[in-house]
Amino acid sequence: MRIVLLMFGIAALALLAAGCKHSSSKSSTTNLLTNGGFETDQKGWSGINGGVVARDATHVSAGSWAQKLTTPGSEPNEGNYSPPTPVASAASGQRWTAQIEIYSVAGGEKVALYIQELNAAENFLTTSGTTVNLVAGWQTIKYTRTLTNASTSRVSLAVRTFETAQAVAVWIDEAKLNQRP
Numbered sequence: 001m002r003i004v005l006l007m008f009g010i011a012a013l014a015l016l017a018a019g020c021k022h023s024s025s026k027s028s029t030t031n032l033l034t035n036g037g038f039e040t041d042q043k044g045w046s047g048i049n050g051g052v053v054a055r056d057a058t059h060v061s062a063g064s065w066a067q068k069l070t071t072p073g074s075e076p077n078e079g080n081y082s083p084p085t086p087v088a089s090a091a092s093g094q095r096w097t098a099q100i101e102i103y104s105v106a107g108g109e110k111v112a113l114y115i116q117e118l119n120a121a122e123n124f125l126t127t128s129g130t131t132v133n134l135v136a137g138w139q140t141i142k143y144t145r146t147l148t149n150a151s152t153s154r155v156s157l158a159v160r161t162f163e164t165a166q167a168v169a170v171w172i173d174e175a176k177l178n179q180r181p
């Protein structure tokens with residue numbers, strides 16, 4: 001009887017864990033970036049260097065909502081960055097991939113997709129990425145990096161205008177961060 005009760009207890013715990021929104025269950029193929037689809041809100045996302053982010057439904061890759069990123073064009077490197085907090089298991093030597101769907105109305109913008117390494121206090125340490133000249137419509141940008149900073153314990157994703165000041169309005173959806181084996 002004790003064994004049966006114990007098994008029931010384990011099953012109940014497993015159900016509780018499965019139903020918990022903050023479950024830390026992870027695998028190498030799981031998207032570890034929370035809220036990359038913007039379906040409810042854009043909690044955790046921020047604009048930086050004048051970049052403004054807003055939940056928007058004008059152009060959507062999946063679901064009903066995307067993020068509209070607007071930059072003023074005052075300087076290069078205007079854009080956004082993602083919430084790093086849920087990705088707490090990053091470490092130097094690990095290989096990570098960032099991926100977004102991004103929409104340009106007419107094309108011509110030059111943007112960078114970055115993986116940012118942060119320490120436990122969420123201070124930025126190392127940023128690296130890939131640059132793309134956008135074409136009109138939806139396109140996928142993907143970037144893989146092996147983390148290098150010994151103090152890295154978190155990663156986040158960022159989209160920025162690159163090299164020159166550009167006033168842009170683009171839409172971002174299906175943002176992902178995956179740890180690769």
Ligand SMILES: [Ca+2]
Binds near residue numbers: 063
């Ligand atoms: Ca979406």
